[in-house]
Amino acid sequence: MMLEGKVVVAQGGGPTAVINQSLVGVVLESRKFNQITKVYGAINGVSGIINEDFLDLTQETTHNLEQVAITPSSALFSTREKPDEAYCKEIFHVFKAHDVRYFFYIGGNDSADTVRIVNQQAEQSDYEFRAIHIPKTIDNDLLMNDHTPGYGSAARFVAQAFIGLNLDNRALPGVHIGVVMGRNAGFLTAASSIAGKYPDDGPHLIYLPERPFIMDNFLHDVNETYQKYGRCLIAVSEGIQDENGIPIITKLINQEIDAHGNMQLSGTGALGDLLTQQIKQKLNIQRVRSDTLGYLQRSFMGCVSDVDQHEAREVGEKAAQFAIWHNIDGSITINRTGDYSVDYKMAPLLEVAAKTKLMPDNFINERGNNVTEAFRYYLNPLLGSNMPTASMLRAPLASKILKR
Amino acid sequence: MMLEGKVVVAQGGGPTAVINQSLVGVVLESRKFNQITKVYGAINGVSGIINEDFLDLTQETTHNLEQVAITPSSALFSTREKPDEAYCKEIFHVFKAHDVRYFFYIGGNDSADTVRIVNQQAEQSDYEFRAIHIPKTIDNDLLMNDHTPGYGSAARFVAQAFIGLNLDNRALPGVHIGVVMGRNAGFLTAASSIAGKYPDDGPHLIYLPERPFIMDNFLHDVNETYQKYGRCLIAVSEGIQDENGIPIITKLINQEIDAHGNMQLSGTGALGDLLTQQIKQKLNIQRVRSDTLGYLQRSFMGCVSDVDQHEAREVGEKAAQFAIWHNIDGSITINRTGDYSVDYKMAPLLEVAAKTKLMPDNFINERGNNVTEAFRYYLNPLLGSNMPTASMLRAPLASKILKR
Structure with missing residues (x-):
C-alpha cells in the first residue's frame, strides 16, 4: 500500500x-x-x-x-x-x-x-x-x-477598501466608482457590500458579471442615488457584460488575449474611466472619480x-x-x-476542472444592482476576525444664529 | 489672560x-x-x-x-x-x-x-x-x-502595496507600473522603495515630480532593467512632469481643473495606461500592466x-x-x-501657508530614477511598528535528470 x-x-x-x-x-x-x-x-x-x-x-x-x-x-x-x-x-x-x-x-x-x-x-x-x-x-x-x-483575504481587502472609499466619498461628495477583479463571477465585487454600516453608507450600487449591464439602467440608478444622498459609491466588476455577454470593456479598446483565450481585464484603468466619462457626459455630475483596485486585491502585504x-x-x-x-x-x-x-x-x-461557479440567484437583488443579506451572511465568517469598522460622529447640530 | x-x-x-x-x-x-x-x-x-x-x-x-x-x-x-x-x-x-x-x-x-x-x-x-x-x-x-x-500611514500603504506588487511581478514576470499620489512632491512615491528586501526586489525604478520625466530615458531604463531581471517594477508619481514642468498626464486628455487651479491627477488610470502603451509599442514587451493606487492611499481602512x-x-x-x-x-x-x-x-x-516642500536632493539618486539610502533612513521610523516583510524560499535547486 x-x-x-x-x-x-x-x-x-x-x-x-x-x-x-x-x-x-x-x-x-x-x-x-x-x-x-x-x-x-x-x-x-x-x-x-x-x-x-x-x-x-x-x-x-x-x-x-x-x-x-x-x-x-x-x-x-x-x-x-x-x-x-x-x-x-x-x-x-x-x-x-x-x-x-x-x-x-x-x-x-x-x-x-x-x-x-x-x-x-x-x-x-x-x-x-x-x-x-x-x-x-x-x-x-x-x-x-x-x-x-484566497477569496476571504481578497474579499477583506475589497471590504476595507470600500469602507475607506465610502468615508472619502462622504467627506468629498460626488460619484465614485471602484472597479473590482472577477471575470465571470461577482463574489469579489460583492464583498464591497460589507462596507455598509450606517444607513446611508455605500456602496449604493453593485454591478456583477452575473447580470447584464445596461448602460441606461446604470445611469438611471446612479442619478437616483445621487439625487437621494448627494453622492454615490459604486462597485463594478471588471467582467461586467452586456445583454449579449460581450464584456463592456471590449467596447473600448483592443484588449490583449492570454494563453487561455481570456481577454485582459486587469492592469488598466480603462473601464473605470469609461464609466466616469459616461456619468459626466450624460448626468452632468462634476465630481466623478474611479479607482481600479487592481493587483493589490490579490497580493497586498498585510x-x-x-x-x-x-x-x-x-x-x-x-x-x-x-x-x-x-x-x-x-x-x-x-x-x-x-x-x-x-x-x-x-x-x-x-x-471541478475547467468549470466556473457563479453567484447564486439568492445572493443578487431583483434589479441586479446590489447583493442580498443572504450573501452578506455567507461572506461574513470568511473575512476573519478583527474586521475593522468605521465610526461617525453623532453629536447634535448647534443652533444657527445668523441664518435661523 | x-x-x-x-x-x-x-x-x-x-x-x-x-x-x-x-x-x-x-x-x-x-x-x-x-x-x-x-x-x-x-x-x-x-x-x-x-x-x-x-x-x-x-x-x-x-x-x-x-x-x-x-x-x-x-x-x-x-x-x-x-x-x-x-x-x-x-x-x-x-x-x-x-x-x-x-x-x-x-x-x-x-x-x-x-x-x-x-x-x-x-x-x-x-x-x-x-x-x-x-x-x-x-x-x-x-x-x-x-x-x-497622514504621510506615515499613506507611506505604509504604498510600501505594503509595492511589497505585494513586487511578489506578484516576480511570480508572473513582465513590466508593472504602480502610479502613486503626489502632485509636486515625490515623498509618497518614494515610499515604494521600502518594498525592496532581497537584492533583485523592485521597485527597480522610481520616478518623482522633482525630476523631469524624459520618455526616452524612461524607456531606456525600463528596457535595461527588463533585460537584467526579466521583469521590471516601476513606481511613478501621478505628478511627473516634462522638462518644461508640464504634467505628463496633460499630454493625454483634457483634465478637470479644481477650485485651487489644480489639475485632476487622481481618480483615473490614464497615466498608467499611457506609460503601458509606450512600453508595449516602443520596447515590444508583451506583459505590461499598471495599477493606479488611487484613493485607497489616503482612506484604506486598517x-x-x-x-x-x-x-x-x-x-x-x-x-x-x-x-x-x-x-x-x-x-x-x-x-x-x-x-x-x-x-x-x-x-x-x-x-507654512501656500508653500510646498519638495524632496531634498540627497533623497534622490543622480540619474533621477530612484531614491537614496538617506531617504529610506528618513522614512523608516514613520512607517510605525510591525511593518510586515516578505520572505522567499531559499532551498537549493534539485539536479536535472533529462536536461543536464
Whole structure:
C-alpha cells in the first residue's frame, strides 16, 4: 500500500494572499512520511516541471517555510501556461524520470484540468501516481466548494477598501466608482457590500458579471442615488457584460488575449474611466472619480483573513494526507458544515476542472444592482476576525444664529 | 489672560488615515478648559462655517470620539473650497456672532493660508482670537515640518502595496507600473522603495515630480532593467512632469481643473495606461500592466502607522494647549529631535501657508530614477511598528535528470 517516491508541488494562475499557506501545508505534511523520498517545488508552475526547474524543499528550513507561509503571492512563482495533451505528456515524462509519485497543483479551475489530464496519462500507462488539485482563487468560482482559499483575504481587502472609499466619498461628495477583479463571477465585487454600516453608507450600487449591464439602467440608478444622498459609491466588476455577454470593456479598446483565450481585464484603468466619462457626459455630475483596485486585491502585504489563512494551510495538509495515507486522487474541496465550521473532502477532478461557479440567484437583488443579506451572511465568517469598522460622529447640530 | 469663548475645529482638503486623531486631540483637550464654553465641529470645512453647520462636539461621548479617531477620512467631512478675502470675512462674521475665540483648521498648505487670512481679519478688527493650523497631508509637502501627519500611514500603504506588487511581478514576470499620489512632491512615491528586501526586489525604478520625466530615458531604463531581471517594477508619481514642468498626464486628455487651479491627477488610470502603451509599442514587451493606487492611499481602512496615529493625536492636543494656555497663533510643526523622537513647535503661518516642500536632493539618486539610502533612513521610523516583510524560499535547486 505504501507508494514510495517524490512529491512535486506547484502553484498556477494568479497569486493570492494565502496560496503559500497551502504550499507550506503540503511541504510540511509530506515531509512527515517515510515513503516520501524528496519534496520538490516546481518553479513557475507547469513550465518548471517540463524544464526540470525544481527547488528541493526537503532542504528548506521549517522556520523559513513559516515565514513564506505568511507572505502573499506565489513563492514558487506562477505561470499562465495552459497545458494541452502533448504538454501534459512532457510533464508525465519528467515525473517518471524523477520517480515522482505525488503531484500537488495549487490553482484554479484551469490548474484542476491540468491535474486531470496528467492523471489520465498516468492511468493509461499503468504508472502508480497520485495527482491532487488544491483549490486557490480570489474569484471564488470553483464548483463543489463553499468557497475557495484566497477569496476571504481578497474579499477583506475589497471590504476595507470600500469602507475607506465610502468615508472619502462622504467627506468629498460626488460619484465614485471602484472597479473590482472577477471575470465571470461577482463574489469579489460583492464583498464591497460589507462596507455598509450606517444607513446611508455605500456602496449604493453593485454591478456583477452575473447580470447584464445596461448602460441606461446604470445611469438611471446612479442619478437616483445621487439625487437621494448627494453622492454615490459604486462597485463594478471588471467582467461586467452586456445583454449579449460581450464584456463592456471590449467596447473600448483592443484588449490583449492570454494563453487561455481570456481577454485582459486587469492592469488598466480603462473601464473605470469609461464609466466616469459616461456619468459626466450624460448626468452632468462634476465630481466623478474611479479607482481600479487592481493587483493589490490579490497580493497586498498585510491584509489577510485569519480564517482564510487557516483554511489555506489545511487544504494543503489534507491534500498530502489524502494522497499519501489514503491513496486518493482528486480535488480538495471546502464544505461549510456549521455556522461557522468547515470540513474538507475529495471531489472528482472532472467536477471541478475547467468549470466556473457563479453567484447564486439568492445572493443578487431583483434589479441586479446590489447583493442580498443572504450573501452578506455567507461572506461574513470568511473575512476573519478583527474586521475593522468605521465610526461617525453623532453629536447634535448647534443652533444657527445668523441664518435661523 | 483667560480668553473665554467657543472653539471651532474643521478639516480641509483630502482625507488621511489619521486626520480624525488630530480632530479628537483638539476636542478632548479643549473640553478640559473651563474657559471653553463649547467645542463646535464645522461640517465640510470652511463652507460649514459660513453656513453655520456646526456639530456640538461638547455633547459627543469620549468613547465614540475614540472610535472616530481610529476611523480614516474626515469625520467632519471636507471641502475643496479655497476662501478668498471676502469668504474669510464671512467666516469671521460667523465667528463673532457665535463668540468663537479659537479656530483650529486641520489641513494642508491651502488650509494654512485660510487660517492666516482669517487671523489677519481678527487682528484688523481688534477681536481677540486664536487661529491655529494643524498639519495634515499624505503628500508630506509642508515646510517647517520634518514630516506631516497622514504621510506615515499613506507611506505604509504604498510600501505594503509595492511589497505585494513586487511578489506578484516576480511570480508572473513582465513590466508593472504602480502610479502613486503626489502632485509636486515625490515623498509618497518614494515610499515604494521600502518594498525592496532581497537584492533583485523592485521597485527597480522610481520616478518623482522633482525630476523631469524624459520618455526616452524612461524607456531606456525600463528596457535595461527588463533585460537584467526579466521583469521590471516601476513606481511613478501621478505628478511627473516634462522638462518644461508640464504634467505628463496633460499630454493625454483634457483634465478637470479644481477650485485651487489644480489639475485632476487622481481618480483615473490614464497615466498608467499611457506609460503601458509606450512600453508595449516602443520596447515590444508583451506583459505590461499598471495599477493606479488611487484613493485607497489616503482612506484604506486598517493600514495605519502607529507612530503616525500617535503624532496626529499629539498635534491636535498641542494645538489646543498652545492656543488656550499660551495664547499663541500659528501652525503646529513636527520636528525630529532624535532617532527616533519628535517635538512640536509653533511656526508663523506665513512660513507654512501656500508653500510646498519638495524632496531634498540627497533623497534622490543622480540619474533621477530612484531614491537614496538617506531617504529610506528618513522614512523608516514613520512607517510605525510591525511593518510586515516578505520572505522567499531559499532551498537549493534539485539536479536535472533529462536536461543536464
